[in-house]
Structure formats: structure tokens, C-alpha cells
Amino acid sequence: LSIAVFASGSGSNFEALVNQSRRQHWPEDITLLICDRPESQVLERAKRLGIPSAVFRPSDYGGKEAYEKELLTLLQEGGIQWILLAGYMRIVGSVLLKAYRWRIVNIHPSLLPAFPGKNAVEQALDYGVRWTGVTVHWVDEGIDTGPIIDQKPVLVEPGDTVEQLQKKIQFVEHHLYPAVVRKLLTGKILPPDAEQHGENKMEGLN
Numbered sequence: 001l002s003i004a005v006f007a008s009g010s011g012s013n014f015e016a017l018v019n020q021s022r023r024q025h026w027p028e029d030i031t032l033l034i035c036d037r038p039e040s041q042v043l044e045r046a047k048r049l050g051i052p053s054a055v056f057r058p059s060d061y062g063g064k065e066a067y068e069k070e071l072l073t074l075l076q077e078g079g080i081q082w083i084l085l086a087g088y089m090r091i092v093g094s095v096l097l098k099a100y101r102w103r104i105v106n107i108h109p110s111l112l113p114a115f116p117g118k119n120a121v122e123q124a125l126d127y128g129v130r131w132t133g134v135t136v137h138w139v140d141e142g143i144d145t146g147p148i149i150d151q152k153p154v155l156v157e158p159g160d161t162v163e164q165l166q167k168k169i170q171f172v173e174h175h176l177y178p179a180v181v182r183k184l185l186t187g188k189i190l191p192p193d194a195e196q197h198g199e200n201k202m203e204g205l206n
């Protein structure tokens with residue numbers, strides 16, 4: 001059983017996750033990178049780190065459902081148990097959500113529910129917040145709406161540019177994301193359905 005990371009961009013979180021998984025001897029390894037953009041820097045990182053990668057573009061498959069079904073086959077063949085989104089710029093659809101319910105996690109560069117979606121760092125600067133941060137959350141049908149697992153604040157200093165703030169946020173991300181994943185793998189953080197199990201039973205009785 002193992003972990004797949006989905007990424008579309010520079011891949012600094014991907015690299016942080018791989019490095020920590022090795023350093024800390026996680027019970028499950030990162031064995032696959034899924035990328036939807038052939039020109040992404042993350043693919044070079046995967047090569048350097050010795051992680052197999054697959055480039056999957058929905059445009060090659062005639063529709064999101066067909067694309068996700070292909071992807072699902074690949075994941076299942078690879079014994080993938082967890083999906084970590086790390087700068088993956090696509091909304092996960094119903095095929096993957098159903099197959100990996102509460103097994104997909106995302107990292108977002110703001111204190112959700114503030115500033116969901118794209119350009120979260122820019123949104124926070126434009127709004128003029130004093131604090132922003134990082135959120136790790138379960139993935140559901142919405143855009144950055146799933147239950148929050150953990151958060152860390154980042155101070156916005158006067159005069160910060162998007163690049164400067166992004167740098168501070170990414171530094172925090174590279175520590176928080178691996179720490180949370182480790183807790184998930186070792187059962188120190190449970191999926192939302194496990195926590196709600198008792199409540200659901202109670203509802204059934206009413």
C-alpha cells in the first residue's frame with residue numbers, strides 16, 4: 001500500500017513530502033506522482049528523487065469521467081491507498097472521490113474558509129489581512145471546502161509582496177503537510193467518517 005501525490009506546478013511540497021517520508025520512515029511510501037501538465041517542474045523533481053510519474057491530461061480522454069476512470073485503474077494497480085494533492089490545479093471528480101472517500105487530502109495557502117480557490121496568497125494581500133496561513137484539509141466535492149485537519153498561521157508584514165508572502169507560506173507548508181500526513185498514516189488523525197460513526201448510529205435510532 002502506498003501514496004500518490006497529485007501536482008501541477010513547481011512541486012516544492014511534493015519534494016518536502018518525499019524527503020520527510022524517507023527521513024521519518026513512514027509506514028507507507030510515496031510511490032507515484034500524477035501530473036496534469038507535461039511542462040511542470042514537479043516532473044523533474046520526481047525524476048531526481050526516483051519517484052515514477054505519470055502525466056494525465058483530461059483533454060486526452062474525452063471527458064472528466066473517462067479521464068478519472070483511467071486514472072483510477074492506474075492508482076488501483078499501483079496499490080495506492082492515499083492521494084495527496086500538492087498544488088494540483090484541478091477539481092477532483094466523483095469517480096476518484098467515491099473510490100477514495102476520506103483518503104484524499106489537500107494543502108491550501110490560506111486559513112480556510114478565507115480565500116479559497118486560486119491565487120489565495122494574492123487574495124489575502126489584496127484584502128489586507130494581518131494574518132493568513134496554511135490549511136490541510138480533507139477533499140470533498142467543493143473547492144477547498146472539505147473538513148479542516150490542521151492549520152498554521154503566517155504573519156503578513158507591511159510591504160510584503162506576493163512572492164515574499166508566498167515564500168513564508170511555503171516554508172510553513174513544507175513542515176505542516178508532512179507532519180499531518182504522518183499522523184494520518186499512523187492513525188493519530190482519523191477520517192471524518194470514523195469520528196462521526198457514533199453519531200450516525202444515534203441518528204439511525206431516532
Ligand code: GRF
Nearest residue numbers: 009010011012013087108109
Ligand atoms: C502551494 O502553495 C499549495 O498550498 C497550493 O499550491 C502551491 C503548490 O506549490 N495548493 P508547490 O508546487 O508545492 O511548490
